[in-house]
Amino acid sequence: MKQQWKILAGGVVTTSVLFAVPAYFYAQWMALILSFISAVSFSLILLKRNKEKLDHTYKVAATGIILLIIFSSGYIVHDYFRAEYQDEILVEIRQTIDSGIIGVQIKNDMIQSLKYYKSSDSDEMTVSEAFSSYMGDKLNENGTIKPSQEKEGDNISYHYEIKDADTVVIIAVTKVSKGNDPAFKNYDGQTGMGEYVGTLSNGGVEYEKVN
Known part of the structure; x- marks a missing residue:
């Protein structure tokens, strides 16, 4: 016992x-x-x-x-x-939602900036100046962009770089949905999250998912 x-x-x-x-x-x-x-x-x-x-x-x-x-x-x-x-399934849904939101946001900001540049009366205006003028106070001095909606900032962070007078890059990094490569080093210091890049130049707009 x-x-x-x-x-x-x-x-x-x-x-x-x-x-x-x-x-x-x-x-x-x-x-x-x-x-x-x-x-x-x-x-x-x-x-x-x-x-x-x-x-x-x-x-x-x-x-x-x-x-x-x-x-x-x-x-x-x-x-x-x-x-x-x-x-x-939930992860895939979240990725699809984030991808859609980011694509619309980046393309809209860049296309509108390009329109602003094309419609300018000044021959001396550069693409970067047109971008800065159109975006206005949405651009923070630390290189981030204020989200269009306050809650959006909880899921996605937006960043910008002015490469030269006629080239501007916007980088969007997700905070919830993962990217394809779990070891990918994101722009904002995270690892393995979704990342999308848009490039604005006087030749047009390019957009791609990098992770």
Whole structure:
């Protein structure tokens, strides 16, 4: 009997640790799966050690418990992969939304700046001057651009560089949606996030996704 109590105590401690440690690092699924495996393993060990002492009623109960464990494990695995799939779908949706917002914003600012440049009466105006004039107080001195909507700044950061008199670059970096390369070094210091670049020159507007 003492041996059984030791096994039971060991199972409780092991299961608790296997749940607590991953849960502390917000890995809830790993915590659930590891603790479940531990609980099942120790339960089977106890049943095996006591099978000679079990009468028919207890054997039926043990069989029921084992079947319940099997169905529960199947449900956990199914639910886990379903959650993973849903996460992937949400990430794709977020990437699509960010890509659309960024594309519209960068292209609009650059096309309007180019129109401003083309319609200028001054032959001496440069593309960079037209860009600065059109954007106005949206341009911050630290090289960032104020988002059109306040909430947009929580998800996307915009930056600009005046390469020369007739070349301006806008860089947009996402803060939530990931890019294609997880090791990509973003313009704003992040790693692996989505990044889009627009280039304005007197020849027109170029736009591309770089990550």
